[in-house]
Each structure stands twice: as C-alpha cells, then as structure tokens.
Amino acid sequence: MRKNIWIVILIIFLGVAVWGCAYSLNKYNKALEKVEKLEKENEQLKSDLTKAEDKEINCKSIETEEKKDKEKSDDKTSNEEKDIVYPDFTTGEYELKDVQAFCDKYGLKLEVSYNEPDGTQIPSGKMPKENTVFVQIPASGEKVVKGDTLEITIARY
Secondary structure (H helix, E strand, O other): OHHHHHHHHHHHHHHHHHHHHHHHHHHHHHHHHHHHHHHHHHHHHHHHHHHHHHHHHHHHHHHHHHHHHHHHOOOOOOHHHHOOEOOOHHHOOOOHHHHHHHHHHHOOEEEEEEEOOOOOOOOOOOOOOOOOEEEEEOOOOOEOOOOOEEEEEEEOO
C-alpha cells in the first residue's frame, strides 16, 4: 500500500512539473514574439530616420548649391542665368508640397496628376510609396526656365 501511495505522489509531482514546463514555454514564446515585434519596429524606425536624415542632407546640399549660385550671379531675375536644373523628384522622397515649393521658388507652373503605377513607368522597377512623385517632365538635370510647366504624377493605390 505504501508503495502505491509513493507512485501516486510521484505521478502527481511529474504532472505538475510537466504542466509547469509547458506553462513556462508558453510564456517564453509570447515574450519572444514581443521581442521580435519590437525588433521589427526598431528596424522600421531606424530606416525612417535614415531616410529623413538623407532627405535633410539632400535639402541642405541643394540650399548650399543655391547659395553659391546666388553669390555668383548679380542678376536674380532669370533662372536661366543661374543654370538651375530640375532635381530628381522621382526618388520616392518627394511629395506634392516639396515640388510645389520648388515651383513657387523658381516661378514654374505645376501640373499634377494622380495614377496607380504599373511598373512600366518606373525606370528602377521599384514601386513608389503612395503620395510620392514617380513621373516628372522635364526630367531631372534639365535646365529650369522661369514660366515653364513641370508635370508630375503622384502614386495613388
């Protein structure tokens, strides 16, 4: 009889131990999922920060170039005399407000259309983010002429 009691106690003890291990494993898996989710969010934030810093650096370099151009030119009435060129608005970093500011600054007209990109219009083949420019006419690098029209197409899904 004593032997049977010890066997029952041992079985109960093992059952509690197995349940405890399963419970701990479940808690561990949930914690691991949370860590993985936080790591993904952290990577996304790092990526967003890098993009923001790159855009800020690009804007600063454009401003520096513009200051140099301004200092070189005494006549500020014509963009043609300054040799201002269109930047590449199709990098995925420019939104309508950025392009509008550029047009206002250089006396350009702006025509905007919205379209869902189909991949054939994009030289890189990489689909643009929503609300960013993916087509521009005239192309980047062409000379800005006051009064000209810049045509852009903004991605809409």
